[in-house]
Amino acid sequence: MKTKRAMILVSADSESIRLGANELLENLKEALDAYGLQDEVDIATIVDTGRSNILPIVVVYPEAAIYGPVKPGDARYLVEEHLYKGRIAEDLLAPPKELTGQIGSLRAHKGYNPAEQRIVLERAGRIDPENIEEAITHNGYEALGKTLAEMTPEQVIEVVEKSGLQGRGGAGFLTGRKWKFVRAAAGEKKYVICNADESEPGTFKDRIVLEGDPHVILEAMAIAGYAVGADEGYIYIRGEYGLAYRRLQHAIEQAEEYGVLGRNIFNTDFNFHIHLHAGAGAYVCGEETALIESIEGKRGVPRSRPPYPVTHGLWNKPTTVNNVETLANIPAIIRNGAEWYRSFGTPSSPGTKVYTIMGNVNFSGVIEVPMGITLREVINIYAKGMKPGSVLKLAQTGGSSGSIIPAALQDVPMDFESFRKAGVSLGSGALLICDQNTCIVDLVKVLLQFFRFESCGKCTPCRIGTQRAYEIVERISQGEGKISDLDTLINLAVEMERASNCGLGQTAAVPIRDMLKHFRTEVEAHIQTGTCPTGICEMMTKEVEPI
Amino acid sequence: MPAIKSLEELKRVREEALAKKQLKATPGNVQVIVAMGTCGIAAGARDTMKSVLNFIEAENLSGVTVTQTGCMGMCEQEPIIQVVMGDQPKVTYGKVNAEVAAQIMKQHVQGGSPLKDHVLPI
Numbered sequence: 317m318k319t320k321r322a323m324i325l326v327s328a329d330s331e332s333i334r335l336g337a338n339e340l341l342e343n344l345k346e347a348l349d350a351y352g353l354q355d356e357v358d359i360a361t362i363v364d365t366g367r368s369n370i371l372p373i374v375v376v377y378p379e380a381a382i383y384g385p386v387k388p389g390d391a392r393y394l395v396e397e398h399l400y401k402g403r404i405a406e407d408l409l410a411p412p413k414e415l416t417g418q419i420g421s422l423r424a425h426k427g428y429n430p431a432e433q434r435i436v437l438e439r440a441g442r443i444d445p446e447n448i449e450e451a452i453t454h455n456g457y458e459a460l461g462k463t464l465a466e467m468t469p470e471q472v473i474e475v476v477e478k479s480g481l482q483g484r485g486g487a488g489f490l491t492g493r494k495w496k497f498v499r500a501a502a503g504e505k506k507y508v509i510c511n512a513d514e515s516e517p518g519t520f521k522d523r524i525v526l527e528g529d530p531h532v533i534l535e536a537m538a539i540a541g542y543a544v545g546a547d548e549g550y551i552y553i554r555g556e557y558g559l560a561y562r563r564l565q566h567a568i569e570q571a572e573e574y575g576v577l578g579r580n581i582f583n584t585d586f587n588f589h590i591h592l593h594a595g596a597g598a599y600v601c602g603e604e605t606a607l608i609e610s611i612e613g614k615r616g617v618p619r620s621r622p623p624y625p626v627t628h629g630l631w632n633k634p635t636t637v638n639n640v641e642t643l644a645n646i647p648a649i650i651r652n653g654a655e656w657y658r659s660f661g662t663p664s665s666p667g668t669k670v671y672t673i674m675g676n677v678n679f680s681g682v683i684e685v686p687m688g689i690t691l692r693e694v695i696n697i698y699a700k701g702m703k704p705g706s707v708l709k710l711a712q713t714g715g716s717s718g719s720i721i722p723a724a725l726q727d728v729p730m731d732f733e734s735f736r737k738a739g740v741s742l743g744s745g746a747l748l749i750c751d752q753n754t755c756i757v758d759l760v761k762v763l764l765q766f767f768r769f770e771s772c773g774k775c776t777p778c779r780i781g782t783q784r785a786y787e788i789v790e791r792i793s794q795g796e797g798k799i800s801d802l803d804t805l806i807n808l809a810v811e812m813e814r815a816s817n818c819g820l821g822q823t824a825a826v827p828i829r830d831m832l833k834h835f836r837t838e839v840e841a842h843i844q845t846g847t848c849p850t851g852i853c854e855m856m857t858k859e860v861e862p863i
Numbered sequence: 864m865p866a867i868k869s870l871e872e873l874k875r876v877r878e879e880a881l882a883k884k885q886l887k888a889t890p891g892n893v894q895v896i897v898a899m900g901t902c903g904i905a906a907g908a909r910d911t912m913k914s915v916l917n918f919i920e921a922e923n924l925s926g927v928t929v930t931q932t933g934c935m936g937m938c939e940q941e942p943i944i945q946v947v948m949g950d951q952p953k954v955t956y957g958k959v960n961a962e963v964a965a966q967i968m969k970q971h972v973q974g975g976s977p978l979k980d981h982v983l984p985i
Contacts, residue, residue: 440933440934441933441935443932444931444932445932450880450884452873457873520901520902523901524934557901559900559901559904574876575866575868582867582873583868
């Protein structure tokens with residue numbers, strides 16, 4: 317088997333096939349043969365690319381040039397221009413996608429990035445986080461007052477359920493449904509937990525909320541408590557977030573003083589107390605059952621499920637565990653209603669999403685935009701484009717447990733449904749934008765190093781799997797890999813996904829899968845030639861055999 | 864502070880706080896807002912804040928309130944400070960180190976003309 321220098325991806329969803337993708341694929345293969353490139357260029361198919369108006373699509377790596385629509389008759393020309401002569405066939409390039417309607421409807425607020433819709437970050441960065449009166453002047457605690465005065469717990473749950481709010485921690489479970497389960501669960505004592513153990517590398521959206529507007533979390537937790545029938549809540553906050561911890565502590569004291577938290581809130585018989593609990597630096601404690609164990613004072617390892625926390629959570633009582641960003645949506649939903657919330661985002665994923673942008677782009681920072689805008693829009697509009705000389709190669713979403721998104725998928729709308737269809741995940745909303753100088757093997761090695769280190773060790777597939785996967789990828793990065801290693805990696809990924817006890821082991825398999833799905837050529841180059849195409853991996857110097 | 868007992872009382876507290884806030888935004892008063900999220904602090908917002916406070920003390924300025932806020936989403940431009948002169952619109956400055964902060968205080972807060980080089984185009 318020879319080393320491949322380029323890779324062609326052809327879209328092969330049903331619509332593309334109807335428009336001639338199969339014939340196109342055959343023609344491309346023929347053209348490669350005709351130019352004698354069949355051993356240099358890999359060719360494969362991909363599914364949903366999010367660009368239904370320009371099918372069939374052809375993407376050529378390493379340049380990540382997106383062509384479309386490509387007719388079967390264009391195959392020879394494309395191969396001649398791009399792969400034989402080595403220049404991009406400009407006339408076949410896909411037109412830049414038109415802006416999604418989502419952005420068109422955004423009003424450009426003065427004081428913010430181009431055009432954003434701020435719901436979660438409405439007050440963050442505008443108010444003094446250590447002064448409750450500033451929060452109150454910006455609608456703070458109005459939703460809680462409204463809830464206690466005018467709504468029954470069932471009505472609160474109904475509004476949240478109708479709004480279609482999905483958990484923003486990564487899994488995307490319907491918040492209203494979770495609350496319903498907890499409310500329906502048997503028992504007097506129930507708990508609300510705010511998961512603020514934000515440990516995904518590169519994600520800091522929750523920190524912005526906690527530091528900039530701690531009151532929104534307190535208010536949302538009290539509303540959640542009223543809805544599910546709990547009188548006690550815990551904020552499990554990442555140990556490293558010292559500033560956020562102090563601001564939350566201060567906010568709790570102030571809220572109790574003002575009578576919007578604690579006993580007899582708003583002079584009703586509803587009591588709600590919030591405790592702060594700092595984590596100690598374990599990534600796995602972001603997993604809800606490990607988090608619960610940690611609060612109980614035990615070692616932070618995930619529990620076996622079922623039973624789920626909604627019936628047997630903290631101290632075996634029904635518990636709702638919600639992410640910071642999810643909770644921060646609640647007061648706005650209660651104030652403005654479910655219909656209002658549904659006017660943002662897509663029908664299947666309403667609302668907004670906070671993204672943290674970093675990498676080879678001109679502007680890194682935090683944005684909050686409606687669900688359903690595309691990666692291309694995020695890069696071109698909010699990140700102000702790639703750095704000079706950089707071409708998008710891939711983006712990594714959601715810290716380490718997100719997906720590796722190749723440039724070919726940059727037009728998929730970023731919402732839960734579309735991403736699921738395209739086989740990638742939104743993760744927690746960190747967007748690490750990487751250019752052509754990123755080596756996929758190196759990237760995956762770093763990710764696996766992280767998982768290997770953070771695996772709690774309770775279950776074997778994760779404990780051993782992450783270690784072995786790391787060893788194999790490290791060997792490949794040193795130019796000592798074997799082609800059979802790739803099969804071993806896939807097997808490991810399958811076993812880790814199937815048999816791991818919690819999300820950590822399951823998502824550790826994702827980068828392996830993504831690497832082999834989208835960038836196999838590059839990995840094989842490491843193995844076959846012992847060199848790294850991007851020159852990132854330091855190969856071990858091999859001894860030259862005497863002649 | 865007596866506990867808030869109803870929505871009406873919450874509204875009253877809000878009105879009072881708003882009135883207090885508007886009092887700050889009258890001619891002759893100046894608000895300096897320093898972004899103090901982790902990103903700001905890491906970029907040196909504490910030094911910026913100190914420099915602002917030192918300037919106020921050294922020049923014996925009155926009518927200047929210095930407050931803090933969280934991250935505005937432009938971590939790249941930190942440390943960020945905002946200056947509100949009386950009832951005029953907010954001016955946002957980026958990459959404000961201690962030196963620039965002192966300059967802003969002198970030129971903008973005392974002199975009344977914004978420091979164009981560091982104004983963020985938002």
